Amino acid sequence: MEMKAKKITIKGKVHDVGYRLFLLSEAERLFIEKFDARNVLINGEQHLIVLVGGAEEEINRFVEFAESNYPPEASVDSVEVKDYGEEVRSIDSFRQSFMVFQLTKIAQAGVGMLRKQEETIKVIKEESEKTREVAREVAISEGEKTREVVERVREEVEKVSEVVKEESEKTREVMKEKLMEDVEWVKEEIIRIKATLGKLKEKVGVD
Numbered sequence: 222m223e224m225k226a227k228k229i230t231i232k233g234k235v236h237d238v239g240y241r242l243f244l245l246s247e248a249e250r251l252f253i254e255k256f257d258a259r260n261v262l263i264n265g266e267q268h269l270i271v272l273v274g275g276a277e278e279e280i281n282r283f284v285e286f287a288e289s290n291y292p293p294e295a296s297v298d299s300v301e302v303k304d305y306g307e308e309v310r311s312i313d314s315f316r317q318s319f320m321v322f323q324l325t326k327i328a329q330a331g332v333g334m335l336r337k338q339e340e341t342i343k344v345i346k347e348e349s350e351k352t353r354e355v356a357r358e359v360a361i362s363e364g365e366k367t368r369e370v371v372e373r374v375r376e377e378v379e380k381v382s383e384v385v386k387e388e389s390e391k392t393r394e395v396m397k398e399k400l401m402e403d404v405e406w407v408k409e410e411i412i413r414i415k416a417t418l419g420k421l422k423e424k425v426g427v428d
Contacts, residue, residue, distance in 0.1 A: 224274065224275065224277070225274070225280055225304070226255070226272065226273065226274035226280070226304070226306070226307075226309050227274075227280055227283075227284055227302055227303065227304060228270065228272055228302070228303045228305040229270075229271040229272075229273070229284065229287050229300065229301070230268055230270055230271075230300070230302075231268065231269040231271065231287070231297060231299075232266060232267070232297070232298045232299045233267065233295065233297040233298035234267060234294075234295055234296035234297075235260070235268070235269040236269070238292050238294040238295045239294065240258075240260075240291075240295055241258040241260070241269070241319065242319070243290075243291075243292045244256075244258060244271055244287060245258070245315070245319065247283065247286050247290075248273065248283060249312065251283050251286075252275075252279060253273055253274075253275045253279055253280070253283055253312055254274065254275040254276075254311065254312060255272070255273065255275055255310060255312060256272070256273055256309070256310075256311075256315050257271070257272040257309055257310050257315050258270065258271045258272070258315070271287065272305055272309045273309065274305070274309040284302055287300060287302075
């Protein structure tokens with residue numbers, strides 16, 4: 222069985238879209254023996270360099286797949302295929318290093334998430350403290366306003382009490398004067414009654 226190797230260069234939006242895992246899965250399905258894939262930037266453009274080696278029939282089938290199938294998030298501008306004359310590492314070796322790389326990315330992402338979580342918690346604590354401070358200031362301000370209102374009410378009550386007291390004094394004076402007038406009137410009436418009785422006694426001859 223003739224062995225051959227190919228170098229496939231894919232250009233476009235090909236990084237961070239799951240492209241290497243996408244091609245690795247197809248290579249394993251086709252029983253490709255040798256496989257390697259790496260993301261590179263050339264003149265600021267994204268490239269995916271794929272190396273495959275194995276039986277000619279399997280390599281041809283893989284090349285056909287790579288030329289017409291892309292991950293959903295990828296945007297491919299071109300696919301260039303050339304013969305490759307150097308050694309390509311085994312697909313098992315690539316799979317192991319790829320998985321280690323992916324686990325490292327996951328770990329780094331996890332660390333980043335934890336850092337962001339800590340920063341978020343810190344921000345929440347700071348904002349909570351600010352909120353409590355504002356609440357305390359509002360409470361103090363409202364408490365001061367309440368004390369001012371209570372003081373004003375107390376002053377108004379005192380004023381009303383003074384007015385009531387003054388009016389009560391006036392009322393008592395008026396009542397006293399009225400009472401004295403009534404007493405004088407009663408006295409005068411008693412005198413008139415006595416005078417009338419005296420005259421009646423004189424007329425009827427009663428001592």
